[in-house]
Amino acid sequence: MLTISHRGQTMPASPIRKLVPYAEAAKKKGVKVYHLNIGQPDIETPKAALDAVRHADFKVLEYSHSAGNESYRRKLVQYYHSRGIEIDHTQIIVTTGGSEAILFGFMACLDAGDEVIIPEPFYANYNGFAVAADVIVKPITSHIETGFALPPISEFEKAIGPKTKAIVLCNPNNPTGYLYSREEMETLKEIIKKHNLYLFADEAYREFCYEGEHISAMHLKGVDDHVILMDTISKRYSACGGRIGALVTRNKQVYDTAMKFAQARLSPPSFAQILGEAAVDLPEDYFDATKAEYKKRRDLMVSRLNAMPGVFCPNPGGAFYAIARLPIDDADVFCQWLLESFSHDKQTVMLAPATGFYGTKGLGLNEVRLAYVLNVDDLNKAMDCLEAALKVYPGRKG
Amino acid sequence: MLTISHRGQTMPASPIRKLVPYAEAAKKKGVKVYHLNIGQPDIETPKAALDAVRHADFKVLEYSHSAGNESYRRKLVQYYHSRGIEIDHTQIIVTTGGSEAILFGFMACLDAGDEVIIPEPFYANYNGFAVAADVIVKPITSHIETGFALPPISEFEKAIGPKTKAIVLCNPNNPTGYLYSREEMETLKEIIKKHNLYLFADEAYREFCYEGEHISAMHLKGVDDHVILMDTISKRYSACGGRIGALVTRNKQVYDTAMKFAQARLSPPSFAQILGEAAVDLPEDYFDATKAEYKKRRDLMVSRLNAMPGVFCPNPGGAFYAIARLPIDDADVFCQWLLESFSHDKQTVMLAPATGFYGTKGLGLNEVRLAYVLNVDDLNKAMDCLEAALKVYPGRKG
Missing domain, CATH: 3.90.1150.10 (Aspartate Aminotransferase, domain 1)
Structure with a gap:
């Protein structure tokens, strides 16, 4: 059968x-x-960004670079700089939505049977990508009584075993809306340093913080090789259908490995890269x-x-x-x-x-x-x- | 480390x-x-198709259905009908390029350690998707002396073992340009029936046949549950950067399973679905x-x-x-x-x-x-x- x-x-x-x-x-x-x-x-969706697609002047809808158009990646460098994240365009892979950034991150860093720790409740599709990559999700529970704050270190320590390779954190959080504090991010940093773990940082909602400041995983000092940012323009510019995201990391080995997966799928979508590039030039008060x-x-x-x-x-x-x-x-x-x-x-x-x-x-x-x-x-x-x-x-x- | x-x-x-x-x-x-x-x-790229994107009138670039816009899938039914392929819009998943169709097909049908047989030389990225899915590629050699015709049945029989789950065929072939004959396709049909194998059919170049007729795997009778078509508009309409393809199968269980992977990545790109939908209306002599x-x-x-x-x-x-x-x-x-x-x-x-x-x-x-x-x-x-x-x-x- x-x-x-x-x-x-x-x-x-x-x-x-x-x-x-x-x-x-x-x-x-x-x-x-x-x-x-x-x-x-x-x-x-911002009109100026949609108009950039409408008025794009080309005759052949070609493959872009597997890492995304260089002009777009250079623009993204400006965007990240405006968010206090200093990176180079060679540290960005433009992906097909944030989804593909998650998949490439998992594929490049994790093998079948490896474990990732994720505070629950968590974005349900992490499960999907974990299944695709044959990776095991170890949830540690955050609680409604504390507003879904980061679970205490002791909970992480209990969950970390020999197969643990990474922590996934979505900040601000989907589904809880929780915004992690500087102290919590520093706590996480100590955990990933001590146990030599990757930190997959999903910051799809970076722009939408109503109380206090967004602390990006890319702001953390001394863990350059640990942090893999999984980003998307879907929510930032209300451009969910564009399917444009980014994997960003200062870890060259992870970057080069993720690039091999990026090459296998040829390139990210061209139209929405034009949109994303134009969107970086929106006024700061957008x-x-x-x-x-x-x-x-x-x-x-x-x-x-x-x-x-x-x-x-x-x-x-x-x-x-x-x-x-x-x-x-x-x-x-x-x-x-x-x-x-x-x-x-x-x-x-x-x-x-x-x-x-x-x-x-x-x-x-x-x-x-x-x-x-x-x-x-x-x-x-x-x-x-x-x-x-x-x-x-x-x-x-x- | x-x-x-x-x-x-x-x-x-x-x-x-x-x-x-x-x-x-x-x-x-x-x-x-x-x-x-x-x-x-x-x-x-056909101007009429690009213009459809340029003139698309919407305010929010929304997620599409995970299987792709229903209007596009219904148009694709017309297109496939014009190629002698009779299917329903509920048998199509619009994918992000042909690449994602390959990945979804592998993920839905194959487990780590399973084997797929592919006549070599073959499209190199099959290797990439095989690695992503932890699947083993068993090449059987086609030869330049015969113009890279299908290897004889005996070669397939030698390669088929207990872990063999599928054959991948690219027709017309990339990289050889070989167009498989009706007899060869019927031979393949007998092999997949006898050994109960999936046939992953990559028909990205269907439109470009210069000698004889294209025999689609979807034309084969009596193997509805075996055939998974991995398609793309990249070459058909010179729209490589659009990243729109399709997984097509009459096997409901495979379809439903592939849909779960499709849901995890939310939706295929919206802009190029508009392009693909308009392209079906190009004149027949295009x-x-x-x-x-x-x-x-x-x-x-x-x-x-x-x-x-x-x-x-x-x-x-x-x-x-x-x-x-x-x-x-x-x-x-x-x-x-x-x-x-x-x-x-x-x-x-x-x-x-x-x-x-x-x-x-x-x-x-x-x-x-x-x-x-x-x-x-x-x-x-x-x-x-x-x-x-x-x-x-x-x-x-x-």
Whole structure:
């Protein structure tokens, strides 16, 4: 018999997308669905950047350099400099989204059976890339009570074994929105130095910090060879469909190895490199309006959530996600119920059950992730739905 | 010590790109280099398709569906129908180039240690994806004397073992240009049926057949579950930089499994999906001019090559590549020498040593791959260079 691969069987389906059929069914019934389940921002892609693509003058849509156009990489050097990250264009590989940066990082540094430590809840697709690379994810738990702060050193020490090769950190965090402090980043630095680990730093949401300052892993001193930055322009410029990211590292051996994987897939997409290059020239205050908008939404959503009886939502410092604890029996059941069996004024809300973001089975059962990617009016209506739903949900607890 | 992965060490560097520094040095010395080393066509990307991107009207560059825009997949169904391939849009995953289709196919069907049989010489990047997927490539040799026809069944039977899961076939072939006949495709069908193997069919050059008809693996009857088509628009529409391909299969289990890998990387690039969708509406005669141009080039190049003393080049039936046997000691040395130590009227030619396309060490030592991606005038000048070079090359043999 023709069989699919074991890794294909192990590969998790997207926890964010698995409820999509229920949402489609709800819409067919005439119910309006507010999508707080997915990190697709509604912010307009900057016109100047889109125009650069529209007006690009070439006759042949050629392969770019496998590391990305040199002109774009040189522009990125300027961008990173503006964020206090000093690197050279030969330390950047332009990737197909942040996704490919994760894959190349794993492939270049990790072998089958190697372990990576990731504070949970974490971005669910790390699991996918770990399966693709035959790598084992060792979760260590961060807790809603502390707002999902970095777990204590002792938890890392307990998880580190002979097969441990790396730590993955998403900062600001998806799904928790947590912004790691300078002290936490220094703590991490000591751990990776002491145990000789790579630090895979996912900073997709760098621009979106509302409390305090973003400390990049690339700011840390004395760990140049340890740090591999996995970046993307998807959220920064609301350009998710462009599929342009970057792997950035000062470790030449890792760079050269990742380049071999980059050469095998020939080149990253050309159109969105043009967009990314133009976007670096946006005025410095470009992010102010976007950040102000996200902050307003966050403040609204978090205060609405905490005003609901039995609900607790820590105030996230960055990104555009929050995790809330709800008075429910089972987040997967609840999120499906919201789409299948509930409506409020012909409207409902789609949330992501937090279970899919935990590596440890049984955690996140009464938690959901909310992405505040809707305008304030819609967000208010979505909160009205959630509030009404919690009053009548048959599996309400506590 | 921080170490890179074993698979990263094993990962081959691109045999096509490794001579690039020598080409750059030659250009710095004022030598014009004719690039016959790489499959970057000089054909203009169809303006109507580029214009579709330029005039696309949207405000937010959103993620597309993980399988690609439904409108594009429905258009692709029309395209495949025009090629005698009957499929449904739910049997297509739009991928990031043909490269990702190969990776998804391998990941969905093969586990670490599984074996795939590939007639050599073969597209070198199959090696890269095999390393990424921890899969072992078992080459079986096709020979220049037969124009690189399919090796006899007995060679397949010898190579098939308990770990063999698949055969990879590129048709028309890169690097040989060989176009497989209906009889050869039927032979392959019997092998995959008898031994229950997947057939990964790379048909990137489907449009470019100059002798006889293209028989797609998707035309074969009774092996629906076996065939996985790995396709791309890169060569078809001279849109290499778009990074749009497709995995097509009627095997639902493989499709569903590949979709999980597709979901993990979120979506294929949006801009070039617009281009690909518009390109399906190009007039049916669009390919005539391109094919006529390639055929003219092929005829010129092959006759020029065979007129050189000691050179043999079989006439390739498709794609835009040929492999020639030269009277030389070592193709890698020769190709480097062409760039480093030779010039003819301040011009030289860049070729790809065939060694990089063989899985068996020691084969291809006196063979090179030539891509006829230059206009007839330049191609003639490139042949002048090669002819002159062979007269003075110190490692000439035979």
